[in-house]
Amino acid sequence: MTQFRLFTVLATIIGSLCATGAQAANYGFIQEQLVLEDTLKPVKDTTFLSEEDLALLVEYIPNEPNEVIQDRLSCIESDMPLVFNNFVRAHIDYFTIRNRKYTRKMLTRENVYFPLFEKYLEKHNMPRDLKYLSIVESGLNPKAASWAGAVGLWQFIKVTGKEYGLEQNQYIDERMDPEKSTDAALRFLKRLYRTYGDWELAMAAYNCGPGNVNKAIRKAGGGKRTFWEIFPHLPRETRSYVPNMTAVIYAMNYAAEHNIFSDSILYTPDVAYLELNKEVDLEKLAEELHLTKEQLMALNPELKTTKIPQHLLNYRIKIPAQSAKLVASANDKDCILLAAAPVKHPEPETAPEPAKSKALLASNTEEKPDKDETKPTDKITYVVRRGDNLSNIAKDYNITVEDLKEWNDIKGSSIMPGQKLLVMKPADEANTTLLAVNKEAAAPAKATPAKSAIEKIKKESLIYHVQPGDTLWTISQKHNGLTVEQIKRLNKLKSNAIQPGQKLILG
Structure with missing residues (x-):
């Protein structure tokens, strides 16, 4: 019975490999691009298989028909298109049949990094499924390095890393800092999405650069603006990149259906932060904290x-x-214990700087809080209108342009109609300003500012400004009782394609 089962499983694997032979060459990029802890080697003789690999051979490996795979993909609620075709199927087979060990490893690591990714995706109002892109890029390995010099969870090359504020010198490389590199990667992807209005094209440009994507669009005739329309004209690696992303999303969502389970789950450890005041030897610091050097460096x-x-x-x-208690009790002047540490590009909702340890800051007990910390603040969302610029918005709210740019992580001065801006105002001023700010809400001569604003809100409740990451489905979910088909009918849309800044009638 055991021999028969082994024969059946081997036959399934061989049959799958033969069926996808036309795409076999495309699997090479995975081995080159993803830095795995264990090198993938072709197996020719089972005599040299490890015990773990032998166990994998005799486990039950489902080989689902296309109809089942396609149906499962359609059930994943995603803001990104999950196209199914033979090419995508070949990549799904890679993660569910050929390299199940790799998928199992990703299940082990996902809880270490996904909470961090989801935090920044929410900050930037981007699709949650983009968290899976780091699996495609690095296999959730912050130390991953490619032959092209790309480094970290998000595989930044040096030039792009510097462009997005990731410091690199002989002592540190912030491309390998999980938090800073995640924020940088999502800002880069958001910029690419604003360029193409399509997440698949944004990911393709992330992989091969906007120049190659633009060239593919021109070769395809210029009018074709989706990944699969320009697919034949993209670089070979990029043709596999987006299908690989779809396959990863499928494999991570339906691992159990393919009998793939992790035997151990890793989680993000609880950490404290030290701010170093002068030159420090981390080996000695590790000893004082009762850690190994490797633990501290990890x-x-x-x-x-x-x-x-x-x-x-x-x-x-x-x-x-x-280990924080050890630092506090030592009253070490070489470093300051912090309750938390904001990244270089803080979120608009970032709380005031964390309190420093009393044991370490006895000499600073006379420090007074900033005046802004004594006042509660309200958050106002302003939707950019045609003709707006940062200066006039800042003037309307009685704030500075610099504050407005910092709260919204704006590097230049350009803003787009329909873009949402966060404005922080003292609570006693916020309600008054909210009623008076919109220039287009001009009240009749005898109307009060409050009445005018309310009338404008009622009027514009029927119009929705499309935001980056929006789809017709997500918009319909925000407006109870409204279906995708109703939105398309109201706006005379022939497809589900929408663009950031586009106005949609919702009533």
Whole structure:
């Protein structure tokens, strides 16, 4: 019976490989692009298989028909199109049949990084499924490095990393800092989405660069603006990149249906932060914290050396939360214990700077809080209108342009109609300003500002400005009782394609 089952499983694997032989060459990019802890090697003789690999051979490996795979993909609620075809099927087979070990490893690691990714995706109002792109890029390995010099969870090359504020020198490489690189990667992807209005094209441009995507669009005739329309004209690696993303989303959502389970789940450890005040030897610091050097460096993958020099004053590193008491009791003047550490590009909702340890800051007990910390603040969402610029918006709200740019992570000065901007105002001013700010809400001569604003809100409740990441389905979910077909009929849409800034009638 055992021999018969083994024969059946081997036959299934061989049959799958033969069926996808035309796409076999495309699997090469996975081995080149993803840095795996274990090198993938073709197996020719079972005599040399490890016990783990032998166990994999005799496990039950489902080989679902196309109809089942396609139906499961359609059941995944995603803001991105999950196209199914033979090419995508070949990649799904890679993760569910050929390299089940890799999918199992991703299930083990996902809880370490996905909460962080989801936090920043929510901050940037981007599709949650983009968290799976780091699996395609690096296999959730912050130390991953490619032959082309791309590094980290999101595989930044040096030039792009510097463009997005990731510091790189002989001591640190912030492309390997999970938090800073995640924020940078999502800002880059958001910029690409604003360019193409399509998440598949944005991902393709992330992989091969906007120049190659633009070239493919021109070769396809210029009028074709979806990934699959320009597919034949894209670089070979990029032709596999987006299908690989779809396959990863499928495999991670339906691993159990393919009998893929992780035997161990990793989680993000609780950490505290140290701000270094002068040159520090991390090996000695690790000893004082009762850690090994490897443990301390693993918490800070961006560190390239155990020596933090003087010129990196105030650099922040992570330590285990349980080790924080040791630092506080030592009253070490070389570093300051922080309750938390904001990243270089803080969220608009970032709380005030964390309180510093009393044991370490006894000399600073006379410090007074900033005046803004004594006032409660309200958050106002402003929708950019045609003709708006940062200066007039800042003037209307009695704030500075610099604050407006910082709250919304704006690097230049350009804004787009329909774009949402966060404005922070003292609570006693917010309600008054909200009623008076919109220039287009001009009230009749005898109307009060409050009445005018209310009338405008009622009027514009029927119009929706499409935001980056929106789909007809997500918009319909925000408006109870409205279906996708109703939205298309009201706006005379022939397809589900919509663009950021586009106005939709919803009533």
